[in-house]
Amino acid sequence: MARIFKNTFCFSAGAILAIAGISKIWSGFGNARVLLIPNPLLGLEFGHLLIVVGSIELVVALVCFFSRSIKLAACLVAWLATSVLFYRLGYNWMGYHKPCSCLGNLTDAIHLSPQAADNIMKVALAYLLISSYFILFGLASNKVGSLNVSNGK
Amino acid sequence: MTKHFWVYRRICGSKWRISAAGRQVRYAWGPAATRAGGSKPVAAARLPAAEMLVRLGDLCAGLLRISLSGCCYQLQTWRNLIITNLSVCLIFTFLSWARPLACVAQQAFQADGILDQYNNSVLTRSYHFTAIIKNNQWLIRTIPDKKSPVAFYEDSYDGKYVYSYFQLSDAPTKHVVNSSSGDVEANDIPNNKSDYVVATWLAYGSGYYFNKIKGNKVKPFFDWAEPNPSELNTQIKVDIKRFDRAPFLPSYIYSKDLNRRYSVLQFTNFQTFLLPKEFVIDCFNPYSEKTTNSPFFSYHGHLSGVALIHAELSDQDFKPHLDGRTYTEDRRFPNRESERAELTYLNKSNQWLETNNPQLVALYRQQRFLQPPDSELRQPNRLKVLIFLAFPTIAFFFFAFVQRKKLKKI
Numbered sequence: 001m002a003r004i005f006k007n008t009f010c011f012s013a014g015a016i017l018a019i020a021g022i023s024k025i026w027s028g029f030g031n032a033r034v035l036l037i038p039n040p041l042l043g044l045e046f047g048h049l050l051i052v053v054g055s056i057e058l059v060v061a062l063v064c065f066f067s068r069s070i071k072l073a074a075c076l077v078a079w080l081a082t083s084v085l086f087y088r089l090g091y092n093w094m095g096y097h098k099p100c101s102c103l104g105n106l107t108d109a110i111h112l113s114p115q116a117a118d119n120i121m122k123v124a125l126a127y128l129l130i131s132s133y134f135i136l137f138g139l140a141s142n143k144v145g146s147l148n149v150s151n152g153k
Numbered sequence: 154m155t156k157h158f159w160v161y162r163r164i165c166g167s168k169w170r171i172s173a174a175g176r177q178v179r180y181a182w183g184p185a186a187t188r189a190g191g192s193k194p195v196a197a198a199r200l201p202a203a204e205m206l207v208r209l210g211d212l213c214a215g216l217l218r219i220s221l222s223g224c225c226y227q228l229q230t231w232r233n234l235i236i237t238n239l240s241v242c243l244i245f246t247f248l249s250w251a252r253p254l255a256c257v258a259q260q261a262f263q264a265d266g267i268l269d270q271y272n273n274s275v276l277t278r279s280y281h282f283t284a285i286i287k288n289n290q291w292l293i294r295t296i297p298d299k300k301s302p303v304a305f306y307e308d309s310y311d312g313k314y315v316y317s318y319f320q321l322s323d324a325p326t327k328h329v330v331n332s333s334s335g336d337v338e339a340n341d342i343p344n345n346k347s348d349y350v351v352a353t354w355l356a357y358g359s360g361y362y363f364n365k366i367k368g369n370k371v372k373p374f375f376d377w378a379e380p381n382p383s384e385l386n387t388q389i390k391v392d393i394k395r396f397d398r399a400p401f402l403p404s405y406i407y408s409k410d411l412n413r414r415y416s417v418l419q420f421t422n423f424q425t426f427l428l429p430k431e432f433v434i435d436c437f438n439p440y441s442e443k444t445t446n447s448p449f450f451s452y453h454g455h456l457s458g459v460a461l462i463h464a465e466l467s468d469q470d471f472k473p474h475l476d477g478r479t480y481t482e483d484r485r486f487p488n489r490e491s492e493r494a495e496l497t498y499l500n501k502s503n504q505w506l507e508t509n510n511p512q513l514v515a516l517y518r519q520q521r522f523l524q525p526p527d528s529e530l531r532q533p534n535r536l537k538v539l540i541f542l543a544f545p546t547i548a549f550f551f552f553a554f555v556q557r558k559k560l561k562k563i
Binding site for chain 2: 042075078079082083085086087089090093
């Protein structure tokens with residue numbers, strides 16, 4: 001049961017990150033004017049930021065798909081999801097309330113409004129955060145349990 | 154020769170129509186009206202305006218005659234010949250300039266119609282609009298068709314301030330102090346929260362605003378609900394096309410940066426005016442430059458009626474009428490760019506408070522005293538932001554390091 005859950009997590013997290021990463025890189029190489037605008041939080045141009053973050057997401061997605069270590073995958077997903085959460089919190093802190101362009105031009109291709117895409121990405125972020133931390137805590141408690149058992153022997 | 158016939162002959166200018174014109178002026182106007190796309194009664198209603206034009210023409214012809222006869226006395230010298238040519242040029246310049254000048258003082262008119270709101274090409278809401286326009290002043294009343302929490306919206310410009318008002322449809326509960334809400338600010342484009350009024354304003358009330366525009370930069374009327382008060386003075390670049398007849402309304406506006414487009418699909422003649430009959434604002438994905446996909450949001454307007462207003466309209470007629478329980482946001486005071494400079498109060502009268510109202514002045518002074526000016530406010534610190542963003546990464550590395558040490562010990 002736990003193995004099925006772990007496999008499902010790896011596949012779903014990898015798929016979400018792969019879709020988000022590919023769409024970000026694709027958008028980052030586009031020629032929309034918005035890509036030249038500096039990001040209000042980091043000062044980087046949106047285009048550069050999309051390419052950098054998209055690449056990181058792709059790497060984590062590959063780890064999720066091909067790594068044998070569930071701990072590494074969960075750890076990377078938790079780190080990435082927490083960073084994105086902090087990025088969004090930072091946006092709110094600065095009073096910037098525009099929809100996040102997490103899916104870039106993909107929304108245009110699949111006829112999805114930026115607001116709807118933003119909501120979808122919020123749900124995906126919540127899923128990644130909860131599931132990755134759940135697995136990490138589960139692994140930690142298992143390890144403590146197994147260590148206690150081995151010490152008892 | 155009757156006055157009407159004289160007007161007709163000046164405009165139509167063909168001899169064979171004289172008898173028809175002499176018999177019945179309204180019918181004689183038929184061909185001219187058909188050419189312009191209007192009806193006979195409409196054409197007959199054009200007579201006063203046409204008379205004005207004829208008088209203007211007579212005046213110019215008189216000026217031309219005087220200048221020519223005056224100059225004919227001394228045509229022997231080259232100097233005088235140059236003066237003659239110059240005066241003729243001046244008169245022709247005046248004639249070309251006089252046409253838009255004749256439209257400066259417009260007669261007030263009222264336009265009624267339907268405004269449909271589409272989300273992803275699905276009709277989500279319909280409104281009935283009434284726009285009253287007089288020169289640079291406008292008042293647009295927008296009423297939702299179906300039952301909604303808002304009974305109606307009124308947005309207006311009285312020549313000095315922009316007003317935005319909405320009346321709640323249900324009676325307020327005990328704990329709610331207001332039954333309506335209003336915004337007033339020193340501006341000349343619709344309030345940035347009133348997206349439902351932008352299309353109607355562009356279609357009927359924006360002529361004077363665009364008369365003032367030189368170049369292709371405009372205030373951010375397309376960027377509704379987005380700009381903070383501090384961004385209201387930021388101008389956006391647009392492509393504009395305008396009708397060549399009064400009230401010189403825009404026929405096409407496109408903002409590349411926002412990927413939003415206003416266009417007139419059909420137009421109609423009314424009196425001396427050329428007005429949009431069907432118009433649309435399309436909002437495309439702002440992160441793309443494409444306008445080929447269906448818009449994710451649009452307003453589609455249809456004109457159902459238009460009429461002249463003969464009654465005298467005062468500045469008060471271009472302010473929404475308050476119900477006596479209006480929560481008001483007031484940005485007419487200096488430093489309005491700052492959100493903190495906005496005054497909020499409950500207006501219990503039926504009139505908008507004047508800026509010199511003692512209570513309002515006292516409230517403004519109190520607010521200024523309580524809140525420091527912008528210059529004393531600290532700007533968001535980029536270093537803090539970076540530390541905040543780097544926190545998860547640092548925390549993860551720290552825990553990984555601690556975990557590894559623990560494992561090594563075991």
